Amino acid sequence: EVQLVESGGGLVQPGGSLRLSCTASGFTFSPYSMSWVRQAPGMGLEWVANIKQDGSEKYYVDSVKGRFTISRDNAKNSLYLQMNSLRAEDTAVYYCARDGYCSGGSCYSAVGNFDIWGQGSMVTVSS
Amino acid sequence: EIVLTQSPATLSLSPGDRATLSCRASQSVSSYLAWYQQKPGQAPRLLIYDTSNRATGIPARFSGSGSGTDFTLTISSLEPEDFAVYYCQQRMSWPITFGQGTRLEIK
Numbered sequence: 698e699v700q701l702v703e704s705g706g707g708l709v710q711p712g713g714s715l716r717l718s719c720t721a722s723g724f725t726f727s728p729y730s731m732s733w734v735r736q737a738p739g740m741g742l743e744w745v746a747n748i749k750q751d752g753s754e755k756y757y758v759d760s761v762k763g764r765f766t767i768s769r770d771n772a773k774n775s776l777y778l779q780m781n782s783l784r785a786e787d788t789a790v791y792y793c794a795r796d797g798y799c800s801g802g803s804c805y806s807a808v809g810n811f812d813i814w815g816q817g818s819m820v821t822v823s824s
Numbered sequence: 825e826i827v828l829t830q831s832p833a834t835l836s837l838s839p840g841d842r843a844t845l846s847c848r849a850s851q852s853v854s855s856y857l858a859w860y861q862q863k864p865g866q867a868p869r870l871l872i873y874d875t876s877n878r879a880t881g882i883p884a885r886f887s888g889s890g891s892g893t894d895f896t897l898t899i900s901s902l903e904p905e906d907f908a909v910y911y912c913q914q915r916m917s918w919p920i921t922f923g924q925g926t927r928l929e930i931k
Contacts (some may be wrong), residue, residue, distance in 0.1 A: 734868075741911065741924050741925045742862075742922040743922065744922065748856075756919070757919075758919045759919070785927060794867075798870075798877070798879065799879070800877070800878075808915060809856070809914075809915025810870070810915060811858075811860070811913075813865035814869070
């Protein structure tokens with residue numbers, strides 16, 4: 698079964714740090730770029746960060762630049778999000794997502810096309 | 825940043841009805857527009873990518889159309905499981921952005 702499983706969420710004080718992990722299974726991880734998308738309580742979806750297949754290029758939404766770092770370990774089929782200097786407005790469910798699509802029995806990488814999602818990990822920033 | 829505006833915010837229809845959801849971009853996104861469905865407590869699910877391509881396992885009653893700045897998601901005959909929130913999303917340029925969502929509710 699193709700699956701993404703996030704972990705590492707929790708309650709953290711403003712200014713604190715947290716590291717989210719996402720472990721992939723059921724597909725070959727390394728050919729795909731990967732992203733993090735978040736959703737504040739009762740709100741819509743917000744793309745947070747993207748990393749290319751080999752980690753050579755990374756992109757971030759302006760609101761997290763300089764505070765969040767996306768990384769990956771292809772040998773461990775894992776994606777990470779290091780979150781520093783956390784603010785109340787970072788409170789959200791954080792989803793990892795595969796950038797790709799499947800057609801005609803084959804699957805392909807496609808940056809910004811989120812075809813597989815994890816179940817989400819809740820991050821609460823509060824004192 | 826490309827802003828996506830979805831309309832209507834809420835759509836009240838009955839099972840068997842035809843649903844038409846709109847998404848307008850502040851500048852051209854070419855054909856790089858996707859649609860997602862999200863039910864309460866669940867992760868979003870990709871329905872349509874690159875304007876009109878159905879994702880794996882998505883029923884044929886879902887279809888997408890449009891180009892440039894104006895896009896439409898059509899559900900030809902609503903099933904009870906289709907009542908959810910729908911988001912459009914562009915991948916034409918960074919940052920990737922989503923619309924604010926359309927809530928499809930049972931009338």
